[in-house]
Amino acid sequence: LDVIGTVEPRIAAAIRAELDDQRSALKLIASENYASPAVLLAMGNWFSDKYAEGTVGRRFYAGCANVDTVEAIAAEHARTVFGAAHAYVQPHSGIDANLVAFWAILADRVEAPALRRAQARHVNDLNDDDWAALRRELGDQRLLGMSLDAGGHLTHGFRPNISGKMFQQRAYGVDPNTGRIDYAALRQTAREFRPLILLAGYSAYPRRINFATMREIADEVGAVLMVDMAHFAGLVAGQVLTGDDDPVPHAHIVSTTTHKTLRGPRGGMVLCQPELADQVDRGCPMVLGGPLPHVIAAKAVALAEAGTADFRTYAQQVVDNATALADGLKRRGVTLVTGGTDNHLALIDVSAHGLTGRQAEAALLNAGIVTNRNAIPQDPNGAWYTSGIRIGTPALTTRGLGTNEMDHIADLIHTVLANTQPTADSKAKYTLDPALAAKLASRAAELLTPYP
Numbered sequence: 001l002d003v004i005g006t007v008e009p010r011i012a013a014a015i016r017a018e019l020d021d022q023r024s025a026l027k028l029i030a031s032e033n034y035a036s037p038a039v040l041l042a043m044g045n046w047f048s049d050k051y052a053e054g055t056v057g058r059r060f061y062a063g064c065a066n067v068d069t070v071e072a073i074a075a076e077h078a079r080t081v082f083g084a085a086h087a088y089v090q091p092h093s094g095i096d097a098n099l100v101a102f103w104a105i106l107a108d109r110v111e112a113p114a115l116r117r118a119q120a121r122h123v124n125d126l127n128d129d130d131w132a133a134l135r136r137e138l139g140d141q142r143l144l145g146m147s148l149d150a151g152g153h154l155t156h157g158f159r160p161n162i163s164g165k166m167f168q169q170r171a172y173g174v175d176p177n178t179g180r181i182d183y184a185a186l187r188q189t190a191r192e193f194r195p196l197i198l199l200a201g202y203s204a205y206p207r208r209i210n211f212a213t214m215r216e217i218a219d220e221v222g223a224v225l226m227v228d229m230a231h232f233a234g235l236v237a238g239q240v241l242t243g244d245d246d247p248v249p250h251a252h253i254v255s256t257t258t259h260k261t262l263r264g265p266r267g268g269m270v271l272c273q274p275e276l277a278d279q280v281d282r283g284c285p286m287v288l289g290g291p292l293p294h295v296i297a298a299k300a301v302a303l304a305e306a307g308t309a310d311f312r313t314y315a316q317q318v319v320d321n322a323t324a325l326a327d328g329l330k331r332r333g334v335t336l337v338t339g340g341t342d343n344h345l346a347l348i349d350v351s352a353h354g355l356t357g358r359q360a361e362a363a364l365l366n367a368g369i370v371t372n373r374n375a376i377p378q379d380p381n382g383a384w385y386t387s388g389i390r391i392g393t394p395a396l397t398t399r400g401l402g403t404n405e406m407d408h409i410a411d412l413i414h415t416v417l418a419n420t421q422p423t424a425d426s427k428a429k430y431t432l433d434p435a436l437a438a439k440l441a442s443r444a445a446e447l448l449t450p451y452p
């Protein structure tokens with residue numbers, strides 16, 4: 001920070017303030033974590049200066065020997081940790097990983113001369129005729145993914161996202177009574193819709209998915225099974241999700257982020273069966289900018305950590321803590337979508353307290369608890385105000401908090417929800433006694449004191 005401060009002190013101050021905030025906040029955002037110092041340090045170094053389009057041993061730039069070393073090690077760790085046939089570690093984020101996977105599937109499965117021509121060139125070199133031909137060839141392809149309000153991600157075919165534009169899209173939801181995926185209904189939808197891609201995975205679904213059943217459904221309709229394990233990759237690496245809960249042996253292709261439960265640097269990755277490897281490796285420059293070798297170095301370090309016994313202990317504790325938090329909330333009368341959790345996250349239905357997700361999120365923040373609002377199935381308040389609060393345990397588990405602390409946190413959350421009043425004229429405004437909020441915030445801070 002001293003070095004940065006000599007150049008731009010405001011940035012040094014902001015970095016310092018972020019550290020302070022992250023230390024003092026009860027971080028329950030299900031997609032966040034704390035990467036280790038080894039991971040952070042691997043990201044801040046001279047690899048940042050290197051260009052390396054292409055893949056290991058086949059670069060469009062000279063002088064990539066060290067990048068080759070780093071990328072090969074990261075891919076090797078990824079294959080080992082996940083038991084995958086092939087790993088592509090270049091995607092800069094989860095959304096990028098999904099784009100790489102989509103284009104690899106299209107290129108492998110669709111007879112499309114314009115696509116072949118496009119792949120042989122840089123995307124900037126495509127003219128209007130090329131794009132028109134591509135649209136004709138690819139415009140009829142179908143994607144079946146989980147709907148946003150059921151817990152899917154916007155890249156799973158949601159209209160405003162490119163995935164909802166490049167594919168004809170249909171969504172599957174959850175059973176309105178149980179909040180869980182209804183595999184029989186999904187099978188029926190797949191039979192009718194006959195998608196090219198059946199996409200499984202979630203951002204806000206508090207339950208495990210049966211990937212063996214998903215594969216069966218995909219096979220029945222001749223679809224490619226793609227799994228986006230961005231949220232639960234750490235639980236797969238940590239061997240909490242095994243057998244039918246582990247997507248890797250069942251899916252044709254798996255995309256992920258590296259920074260959520262997996263606890264690595266911000267980034268993405270694609271794992272796949274051998275037949276898709278060649279197309280996946282064309283991700284850059286087809287849909288990705290030049291690789292970030294410093295981040296790939298950090299991915300390698302994080303994946304090395306993910307292969308250890310300590311990481312397996314962490315992954316189990318993440319789930320134990322989520323269960324304890326959910327149980328604590330339920331005991332206090334808080335409503336949870338699906339009635340609980342069996343992964344790292346839970347979804348609170350705050351409408352029972354007369355609140356929107358937006359009001360509850362702000363009130364919780366006021367009391368030192370950082371969460372995010374989230375739509376719940378068939379949400380009457382839509383995706384902006386919502387009726388839900390998503391909570392997850394990866395970050396606090398990394399810090400060392402256990403099931404006892406989770407019960408205290410459940411009490412804090414319940415106290416906030418029970419004492420927050422909505423204002424009649426706004427879905428965003430609320431009142432919470434400032435003295436109570438301050439008392440709760442100091443209890444939240446106390447919980448963290450033993451785990452700096």
Ligand code: PLP
Nearest residue numbers: 093094095153202203228230257
């Ligand atoms: N896929 C899923 C299931 C996610 O939850 C997310 C992030 O929220 C992403 C993809 C996108 O990841 P990124 O923000 O790294 O692009």
